[in-house]
Amino acid sequence: MLPGMVYLVGAGPGDPELLTLRAAKLLNEAEVIVYDHLVSAPILEMGNSGAQRIYAGKERGNHTLVQSDLNQLLVRLAREGKRVIRLKGGDPFIFGRGGEEVEALAAAGIAFEVVPGITAACGVAAYAGIPLTHRDHANSCLFVAGHLKDGSIDLDWDFLARPGRTLVVYMGLLGLSTLCGKLVAHGVPETTPAAIIQHGTTSSQKTVAGTLATLPQLAQSARLAPPTLIIIGDVVRLHAQLDWYESAAVGAGAD
Numbered sequence: 001m002l003p004g005m006v007y008l009v010g011a012g013p014g015d016p017e018l019l020t021l022r023a024a025k026l027l028n029e030a031e032v033i034v035y036d037h038l039v040s041a042p043i044l045e046m047g048n049s050g051a052q053r054i055y056a057g058k059e060r061g062n063h064t065l066v067q068s069d070l071n072q073l074l075v076r077l078a079r080e081g082k083r084v085i086r087l088k089g090g091d092p093f094i095f096g097r098g099g100e101e102v103e104a105l106a107a108a109g110i111a112f113e114v115v116p117g118i119t120a121a122c123g124v125a126a127y128a129g130i131p132l133t134h135r136d137h138a139n140s141c142l143f144v145a146g147h148l149k150d151g152s153i154d155l156d157w158d159f160l161a162r163p164g165r166t167l168v169v170y171m172g173l174l175g176l177s178t179l180c181g182k183l184v185a186h187g188v189p190e191t192t193p194a195a196i197i198q199h200g201t202t203s204s205q206k207t208v209a210g211t212l213a214t215l216p217q218l219a220q221s222a223r224l225a226p227p228t229l230i231i232i233g234d235v236v237r238l239h240a241q242l243d244w245y246e247s248a249a250v251g252a253g254a255d
């Protein structure tokens with residue numbers, strides 16, 4: 001029996017054309033595809049039609065497989081000699097727990113390869129017309145996780161509040177008003193531009209833009225559904241001028 005192998009593959013933020021060539025090739029040759037809920041349906045359809053597909057879950061509050069079981073599943077499939085594609089949204093090493101999965105593989109002596117993907121921050125910002133850095137607006141950019149734990153968000157607020165940076169917040173929808181309030185409390189002007197983007201890079205992409213003071217209310221009225229990404233900082237101002245994707249979609253719908 002040939003030794004099994006696990007490919008930890010980033011599927012990008014949603015648009016199938018944002019897959020890497022490596023990801024597309026591996027999907028085509030896959031025997032087993034273990035995917036999570038962020039992987040869009042058109043990407044899953046690109047997988048080898050004969051491949052076994054296993055849903056690993058991970059929506060908020062619906063962890064179909066707990067992480068340790070998932071790690072063991074990957075190890076078991078590889079020991080059966082399978083070529084396993086572990087397909088994750090975005091990039092596997094950005095807030096995807098891909099690190100934990102390859103640690104488990106390494107500990108079990110299973111061969112693996114990591115295929116990067118376009119992380120939500122890069123893909124979604126591009127499709128929203130928001131350059132994450134710009135010489136006139138921001139000289140650094142931070143990716144942070146904004147999920148609520150016991151009603152609060154565990155971040156170094158003084159560090160985040162320094163001027164000249166763009167903040168990109170993953171998993172921040174539920175904690176949006178806490179997030180904006182904390183930044184203002186730590187000295188960020190409440191007029192700082194901020195946006196939340198739903199389903200970036202897909203046909204249901206929707207950007208809601210405002211300021212730290214107005215965004216929580218605007219987002220609530222827009223009834224956004226996850227996944228959403230929050231971008232905070234002066235660069236968000238550029239969305240009004242540089243939006244090329246949503247404005248084209250509206251134009252196309254009008255014909």
Ligand code: SAH
Nearest residue numbers: 090091094096119120170171200227228229
């Ligand atoms: N590994 C992924 C991130 C996993 S964490 C990556 O690199 O992109 C899941 C979070 O990613 C979501 O809660 C959301 O904040 C963000 N996200 C992923 N895809 C997105 C999309 N298409 N639009 C908006 N946000 C997205």
